[in-house]
Each structure stands twice: as C-alpha cells, then as structure tokens.
Amino acid sequence: AMVHLDYVKSMLGAAGAQVQVTGLLDSPLWLDLPAYPGGGFWGFGNETQQAHALFKPTHLGDECAAANKGAEWKCIFGQYRMPHVKTPYLLVASEYDSFQLSTAVGWHTPKTAGEKAYAANFAKQTAALSESLRANWKSTDGPNAVYSWACYCHAQTMTNQGFDTRTCGGATVRQALGRLLSVRGSPAVGGLRWVDYCTGFS
Numbered sequence: 001a002m003v004h005l006d007y008v009k010s011m012l013g014a015a016g017a018q019v020q021v022t023g024l025l026d027s028p029l030w031l032d033l034p035a036y037p038g039g040g041f042w043g044f045g046n047e048t049q050q051a052h053a054l055f056k057p058t059h060l061g062d063e064c065a066a067a068n069k070g071a072e073w074k075c076i077f078g079q080y081r082m083p084h085v086k087t088p089y090l091l092v093a094s095e096y097d098s099f100q101l102s103t104a105v106g107w108h109t110p111k112t113a114g115e116k117a118y119a120a121n122f123a124k125q126t127a128a129l130s131e132s133l134r135a136n137w138k139s140t141d142g143p144n145a146v147y148s149w150a151c152y153c154h155a156q157t158m159t160n161q162g163f164d165t166r167t168c169g170g171a172t173v174r175q176a177l178g179r180l181l182s183v184r185g186s187p188a189v190g191g192l193r194w195v196d197y198c199t200g201f202s
Helices: 005-011 012-016 044-057 062-067 072-074 076-082 098-104 112-137 159-163 173-182
Strands: 023-026 089-092 144-148 191-194
Touching: 005 012, 044 072, 044 098, 062 076, 072 076, 076 112, 089 173, 098 112, 112 144, 112 191, 144 173, 159 173, 159 191
Parallel strands: 023 089, 089 144, 144 191
Antiparallel strands: none
8 A cells, every 4th residue: 555555546537536545554654674683584664675576566656766766665665665656645554563573572472681672662663653654744635643652563554453543642543534634734843753752662
C-alpha cells in the first residue's frame, strides 16, 4: 500500500480525477537497523535489497528515486519511502513492532536485557520517525496523521482489538481515522498525531 498509494489515482484512469484517496498504512515503517548481534538475521535492509533486485518494482516515486539514486531499493522500504509519500494517509506504527523485533533478535520475543535494550531503542526511533513524518508534511492535497502506540504487535487494524479497542493518546485507530477523514480538505490542520512515550519492554 505504501509503495502504490501515490499511484492510485493514475491507476483509476479518467475516474481518478473524481476520487479522493486516503491511505490506511498499517505497519509499513520498517527501520534500517543492524540486526541484534548473534541473532542470525541479516537485516531488513539486506532483505529489501534482494527483493528489489528480484521483483524490480516500478512504483518508486520520482522524488524518492532521485534522492536515492543507485540505492533505489530504499523506495520500497518504510524508513526511506514514507518521507516522500504525498497522498494523505493515517500511518499506524507499533513502536515495539513484533514482526520486526522478533525477527531482528533471532525469531523470538525479546527477553534478555540486551534484547530489551535493543527493543527500547527501536521504539524510540519509531516514535521519532512518526513524529517527523507528521511535523514535516508538506502536501497540499490534505493532511497526514500518525498513530504510534507502544504495543508489541504488528498489523492489527484488521482485528477488532486493533481497530476498535486498543487506544493511543486516548483514541482508537477507528477514531483517529475518522478524525483524519473529517478534516481531509484542510492540509494545514494541526494535531493528528497519537504517539505513545512509554519506557521499557515487558
């Protein structure tokens, strides 16, 4: 969804001119961090480079491709692509993303002191990047919004708990998305950020 979002209108042909597009991007914010030492994983950056070489995706975004000339794989990687997405969206990013963290430390839940410290750093960087995406939004097509909870989970918006029950900053994902859609025509609107700042991994 992240890679294709800016192309949806053109994919619809003439009908695209009559369509207002807003993305719900759940868990695309992969971070290019070294995997945990001794965990056996070679890193999401390396994995994405191999995927880019194999599948040769074309929806890289002109701005992103120009900024990463010679390393175009970054344009299908969340940390590098999200700052270039222009279509309004609600980003959902778990600060303790269970898929990324469990993979990075060796395919299990972080449990040692070192693994938990790695998870805490991951969470800090996820929160900071989420804040940056909201603060630096420049598209005139409408606002974006960020929703970054301090939960150990991944891709939960297709579940009742993830969409309607769990909260961040006092709002569920449904409520955050509703708020974004209600101000869709006002690019300069403030707020639209729900970011947790809990500490520690339990």
